[in-house]
Structures are given as C-alpha cells and as structure tokens.
Amino acid sequence: MTRVAVFGNGSWGTAFAMVLADAGCEVSLWGRNAARAEVVNATRSNPDYLPGVRLPDGITATADAAEAAAGVDFAVLCIPSQTLRENLSGWKDLLPADSVLVSLMKGVELGTAKRMSEVIAEVAKVPEERVAVLSGPNLSKEIAARHPAAAVVACRDEEAAVRFQAACHTPYFRPYTTTDVVGVELGGAVKNVIALAVGITNGMGMGDNTKASLITRGLAETTRLGLAMGADAHTFAGLAGMGDLVATCSSPLSRNNTFGTNLGRGMTLQEAVAATKQTAEGVKSCESVLDLARRHGVEMPITETVVSIVHEGKPPLVAVKELMSRSAKPER
Numbered sequence: 001m002t003r004v005a006v007f008g009n010g011s012w013g014t015a016f017a018m019v020l021a022d023a024g025c026e027v028s029l030w031g032r033n034a035a036r037a038e039v040v041n042a043t044r045s046n047p048d049y050l051p052g053v054r055l056p057d058g059i060t061a062t063a064d065a066a067e068a069a070a071g072v073d074f075a076v077l078c079i080p081s082q083t084l085r086e087n088l089s090g091w092k093d094l095l096p097a098d099s100v101l102v103s104l105m106k107g108v109e110l111g112t113a114k115r116m117s118e119v120i121a122e123v124a125k126v127p128e129e130r131v132a133v134l135s136g137p138n139l140s141k142e143i144a145a146r147h148p149a150a151a152v153v154a155c156r157d158e159e160a161a162v163r164f165q166a167a168c169h170t171p172y173f174r175p176y177t178t179t180d181v182v183g184v185e186l187g188g189a190v191k192n193v194i195a196l197a198v199g200i201t202n203g204m205g206m207g208d209n210t211k212a213s214l215i216t217r218g219l220a221e222t223t224r225l226g227l228a229m230g231a232d233a234h235t236f237a238g239l240a241g242m243g244d245l246v247a248t249c250s251s252p253l254s255r256n257n258t259f260g261t262n263l264g265r266g267m268t269l270q271e272a273v274a275a276t277k278q279t280a281e282g283v284k285s286c287e288s289v290l291d292l293a294r295r296h297g298v299e300m301p302i303t304e305t306v307v308s309i310v311h312e313g314k315p316p317l318v319a320v321k322e323l324m325s326r327s328a329k330p331e332r
C-alpha cells in the first residue's frame, strides 16, 4: 500500500489527505498542534478547518513529524509558503531517501523569490526529479464535499508524476501530469494575486466585465512571466492556469478573493488580516511575484497595482484609475 505523509492539517492539507485516503493510500496527517491531532483521531473530523466533514479511516493524525514520515513513499507539504524553509529544515532528515516530496503550496518565497519546489530541493538537498507539485482549481471545501474536480501533477521526472497521479486519483478527483513544474507553480501563485485584484474591484462594487478583464489580462501577465522563466505557454491555458484563475476569482470560498473584497470595501490591511482566519498566500506573495517579475524584466501591471494597494496604502480607486490610464497597446 502507498504510504503518504501530509505535513499541514489546515483546510487543504486535510481535504487532500481525504483524497489520498479515498484513493487507497495509508495517510499520516501531521499538524503542529498535538491537541488538534488528538481531536482529529478521536472524532474523525477537523472542526477547526473542515467542520462537519467526516474523515476516512485511512487517515491518522499526529503532531510527531518522525512518526508521520516513517516509511513514506510521498511527503506532501501543505503549510503557508513563507514557513516552508524553517519547517522543512526540521523534517528533511526524517524522510526516506527515495521518497518524493510534493508541494501543494501556492506561494513564492519573500526575499529569495524562489518557487516552493526550489525551496524544497535546496533545503532537503534532493534532486529536482524527487520534487513534485500539485495545483489546479481545488477549493478545499468543494474537494472535501467530493465534488468532481481536476488538477495537475508536475515533476521533472514524468514517472514520479505518474506514480503520484495514481496515488491521488479518485472517482471525484482527476489528476493530469506534466513536466512543466515552473508553469504549474507560477499559475498557482499568481492567480492568488489576481484574485486579490478581482476581490478588490468586487468590494468596490464593480461587476463581471471588470472581473473577466482582470482574469484575462492576469493570465496574460502570468504567461509573460512564465515564458521568461522557461515555462510552457500551454500550461497557462490549463488547469493550473486558467482553471485555477476562474475558480479562485469566482468563488466566495477563496480566501484571497475574500481578502481583496474586504480591502475594496474599505478595510485597512490590518483589519483585513484580522478578518482572515486562514492562509491568503497572495497577500505576501504579491511582493515576491513582483520581485520575480523585476528579476526577469517582465511587466506585470496588475500585480504592481495589487502591491501598491496592499502594501503601499494606495487607495483602490486611485490605483484602478492609474491601471486603466496606462498607454494604449496591442493585445498580447
């Protein structure tokens, strides 16, 4: 039987542990809070993150990383992106030498502008063939309700991607494979920034034309960055690109979208942070995505606008006017 450790028992870590268990894996679900792990085992539920959802018997929760990592084929990492480096430093020596490390995270590291798979390879000192990424339109509550959805597993080693695809394939969760790790990770990280932009305009009372324009031009700037970094343009038309943008920018379940809506309605950054119980990766990653864009000489006007509103205190109305008054140009 395939053994998998999921590090991170928040909403996505728990929902994805369900997918793995439904696919027939033996799953250990690690969380830093021992009391929460006990509650999960005793009640077969995670009331803090997925209230009302019954967890399959194939999941065992633990706060002991060594216990979680013992003998696993795959170590799935699902904690806030900015905490990965520190956490993984403590876990790397516990993982079996032939295990594959899989990122479910959708962020870019502040300061280094590194993608999560790069942080994993660097910290765990593993070749990129042992690092995979899963991304796509996967709002955790809908996956936990077993509504049909698809995703992409990306790994430089296609055979490893196919093995993980089999480990998480269920009647309601359909994973595809690709070797375009860069494209899949950028799709996941930048869509959070675009969802903030959509949320902001939504909170300001703007409608669906605005949303569709931001999604489409957001995809254009994501693709520009991706091409500059060696990604495949097709990836951005797929599940990790357009697919995730549509889900995140349309859904009130999205934390990034909701965070943006709160800002657009007039909350300060501090108020919006206080109103957000879970991880909204775009709030920090908008700065690292912009950093990445500048390192690659790529123009990302929507990302720049989001940074100016979220971190530089620019009033949303002023920022939108500036975005719209940029010089006219051909569509590309």
Ligand SMILES: NC(=O)c1ccc[n+]([C@@H]2O[C@H](COP(=O)([O-])OP(=O)(O)OC[C@H]3O[C@@H](n4cnc5c(N)ncnc54)[C@H](O)[C@@H]3O)[C@@H](O)[C@H]2O)c1
Pocket: 008, 009, 010, 011, 012, 013, 031, 032, 049, 078, 079, 080, 081, 083, 087, 104, 105, 106, 107, 138, 139, 140, 141, 277, 278, 279, 281
């Ligand atoms: N929720 C979703 O629908 C969804 C879907 C796809 C991808 N993701 C991505 O998955 C990642 C995790 O998101 P989530 O939704 O599970 O977040 P969450 O806020 O629901 O849970 C985060 C988990 O990380 C833990 N955590 C927080 N700080 C930590 C630290 N310093 N050290 C160790 N653990 C810490 C929390 O206790 C919690 O268990 C993010 O990168 C997110 O973008 C989320």
Ligand SMILES: O=P(O)(O)OC[C@H](O)CO
Pocket: 106, 136, 137, 138, 139, 140, 192, 195, 244, 247, 248, 253, 254, 255, 256, 257, 279, 280, 281
């Ligand atoms: O709630 P969000 O904004 O982090 O989005 C969740 C997922 O990434 C959607 O695929």
